[in-house]
Amino acid sequence: MDQLDKQKAFEEETKRISDTVSKIKHRIIIFSGKGGVGKTTVSINLACIFHMKGFSTGILDADITGPNVPKMLGVDDRPIVLSDKILPFEKFGVKMISMAGLLNKGQPLIWRGPLRSKVINQFLADVEWGELDYLIADLPPGTGDEILSIAQQMKPNYAVIVTTPQEVSVIDAERAVAMAKELQIPSIGIVENMSGLICPHCGKEIDLFGKGGGKKLARESSTIFLGSIPIDIDARILSDKGKPIVLEKPDCEVTNAFKSIAGLIDAYYQENTIKIK
Numbered sequence: 001m002d003q004l005d006k007q008k009a010f011e012e013e014t015k016r017i018s019d020t021v022s023k024i025k026h027r028i029i030i031f032s033g034k035g036g037v038g039k040t041t042v043s044i045n046l047a048c049i050f051h052m053k054g055f056s057t058g059i060l061d062a063d064i065t066g067p068n069v070p071k072m073l074g075v076d077d078r079p080i081v082l083s084d085k086i087l088p089f090e091k092f093g094v095k096m097i098s099m100a101g102l103l104n105k106g107q108p109l110i111w112r113g114p115l116r117s118k119v120i121n122q123f124l125a126d127v128e129w130g131e132l133d134y135l136i137a138d139l140p141p142g143t144g145d146e147i148l149s150i151a152q153q154m155k156p157n158y159a160v161i162v163t164t165p166q167e168v169s170v171i172d173a174e175r176a177v178a179m180a181k182e183l184q185i186p187s188i189g190i191v192e193n194m195s196g197l198i199c200p201h202c203g204k205e206i207d208l209f210g211k212g213g214g215k216k217l218a219r220e221s222s223t224i225f226l227g228s229i230p231i232d233i234d235a236r237i238l239s240d241k242g243k244p245i246v247l248e249k250p251d252c253e254v255t256n257a258f259k260s261i262a263g264l265i266d267a268y269y270q271e272n273t274i275k276i277k
């Protein structure tokens with residue numbers, strides 16, 4: 001491909017991405033700074049709630065080298081690749097695309113940033129998302145290239161930053177907040193996950209990782225505190241089985257916390273539909 005062809009291909013891709021983005025009303029990124037704090041769990045459960053509320057919803061698994069969305073949604077297939085489009089998976093009414101379906105099981109993926117960014121561009125340019133009310137991008141831990149690509153291409157209008165209550169996680173989340181601000185994402189909300197553990201034996205609450213770190217961060221960074229989600233052993237067991245807890249246990253504390261968080265995000269969009277583009 002000579003320079004001119006490359007430039008043309010780039011321009012065409014940019015156009016396809018902006019076509020996709022123009023058909024998606026509410027674009028949310030979920031990230032954290034620290035790994036293992038519950039980003040994918042939050043992405044999946046919020047997506048299921050938005051679908052239950054009647055919104056057309058998709059999840060873009062932007063964790064290219066460690067994609068977990070399909071496992072947690074119980075999807076084991078490969079996406080259908082047509083000549084010029086990729087059809088997203090559909091599970092529990094939610095559309096989804098992930099690198100996991102494009103790799104062989106257990107195959108390691110060691111790619112530098114530019115290649116990972118290329119996949120993200122393709123997920124936006126070539127996946128047949130159609131009209132969506134919500135697209136949630138589940139990001140890998142850290143504040144690396146994927147976030148920059150997503151911010152540039154998907155033009156998110158809401159950043160949900162997930163933290164656990166401990167200081168080490170909150171410090172990383174602080175960096176994530178700073179990055180979201182620098183990227184000029186119009187709204188930033190904090191979710192405190194793994195906030196207290198309800199003992200399955202005695203029903204008493206144990207502050208395994210402490211409590212209140214997320215709320216404090218929101219206060220100090222002038223962001224929105226969206227809510228806390230307790231540790232529920234069933235949340236972990238169900239996610240290993242590919243079953244989102246909000247669908248399996250529709251009235252537990254974790255599900256109610258997710259409903260409240262989704263309600264706050266939705267209310268934000270209702271109030272700001274004219275202002276945000």
Ligand SMILES: Nc1ncnc2c1ncn2[C@@H]1O[C@H](COP(=O)(O)OP(=O)(O)OP(=O)(O)O)[C@@H](O)[C@H]1O
Binds near residue numbers: 233
């Ligand atoms: N509130 C919770 N209660 C119990 N288990 C939870 C809760 N939130 C998440 N988990 C479990 O913790 C583990 C890590 O969660 P998850 O994969 O969502 O984190 P992550 O931030 O996406 O991780 P990574 O940084 O690797 O992408 C999973 O096994 C998940 O089931």
Ligand SMILES: [Mg+2]
Binds near residue numbers: 063068
């Ligand atoms: Mg994850």
